Amino acid sequence: MSQLFSTATVVVSNSQGLHMRPANLLVTAAGKFASNVTIVREGQSVDCKSILGILTLGAVQGCQLDLRAEGPDANSAIETIVDLFQRGFDEPTE
Amino acid sequence: MKFSDFIATQALLPVLGSTTKESVIGELVDALVSSGNVQASDRDDIIRAIMKREELGSTGIGRGVAVPHTKHVGVSKLVGTVGVSQEGIDFDSLDGHNAELFFLLVSPPDRPGDHLRALENISRQLRNDTFCRFLKQSKTGDDITQLLNEADDNHFGS
Numbered sequence: 001m002s003q004l005f006s007t008a009t010v011v012v013s014n015s016q017g018l019h020m021r022p023a024n025l026l027v028t029a030a031g032k033f034a035s036n037v038t039i040v041r042e043g044q045s046v047d048c049k050s051i052l053g054i055l056t057l058g059a060v061q062g063c064q065l066d067l068r069a070e071g072p073d074a075n076s077a078i079e080t081i082v083d084l085f086q087r088g089f090d091e092p093t094e
Numbered sequence: 095m096k097f098s099d100f101i102a103t104q105a106l107l108p109v110l111g112s113t114t115k116e117s118v119i120g121e122l123v124d125a126l127v128s129s130g131n132v133q134a135s136d137r138d139d140i141i142r143a144i145m146k147r148e149e150l151g152s153t154g155i156g157r158g159v160a161v162p163h164t165k166h167v168g169v170s171k172l173v174g175t176v177g178v179s180q181e182g183i184d185f186d187s188l189d190g191h192n193a194e195l196f197f198l199l200v201s202p203p204d205r206p207g208d209h210l211r212a213l214e215n216i217s218r219q220l221r222n223d224t225f226c227r228f229l230k231q232s233k234t235g236d237d238i239t240q241l242l243n244e245a246d247d248n249h250f251g252s
Contacts, residue, residue, distance in 0.1 A: 016210075017207070055216075058210050
């Protein structure tokens with residue numbers, strides 16, 4: 001199977017930041033893909049399939065994050081996760 | 095943010111008696127009432143709010159850990175407590191396992207940053223197996239306090 005590599009940069013837009021509910025949505029979304037997905041904030045890299053990992057980012061509104069996916073479905077994984085960020089996890093952005 | 099910034103050491107519960115999700119939340123909130131961190135008149139409302147939050151998705155995040163929480167106007171600063179259940183309690187956790195370690199948080203409605211920093215600290219420490227093991231082995235409130243202080247001093251790395 002071919003290994004693809006895909007990246008994107010996103011900004012946390014919802015006012016509550018990456019609290020538990022968005023973190024959960026990210027884990028669920030990333031878990032549907034075979035690719036490894038990581039989120040990087042200022043050099044700190046965490047597994048997008050780990051809720052504890054995501055929570056350690058402490059990412060507040062306005063925070064810029066880099067997404068990286070590696071695996072057979074890397075492109076769709078990044079697309080799906082970027083979409084979640086762009087929708088602000090369907091939470092208020094104020 | 096350190097544990098000492100938001101954990102009420104007078105409200106720690108090393109030996110939880112509850113066996114259900116709702117009762118353990120009540121037990122933890124009661125501890126915050128007894129320690130003077132939450133007003134008795136807000137007790138029922140806070141428990142209701144936490145249960146309502148649980149309905150949106152369990153805060154049992156796996157590894158035997160649950161972080162029930164809510165925002166409430168009754169507190170002026172973020173406050174929390176820690177409880178340990180040796181038997182474990184069914185908390186509808188994401189990984190299907192019982193929760194043994196509980197971090198209950200009540201935060202003012204307008205301080206999302208503080209809530210995130212508390213979650214950041216809790217999750218960073220919980221990733222460390224030694225920290226989790228010592229917390230499960232705690233017998234007294236003082237044991238937990240000492241462990242949290244050691245975590246604050248970075249004894250468990252990150």
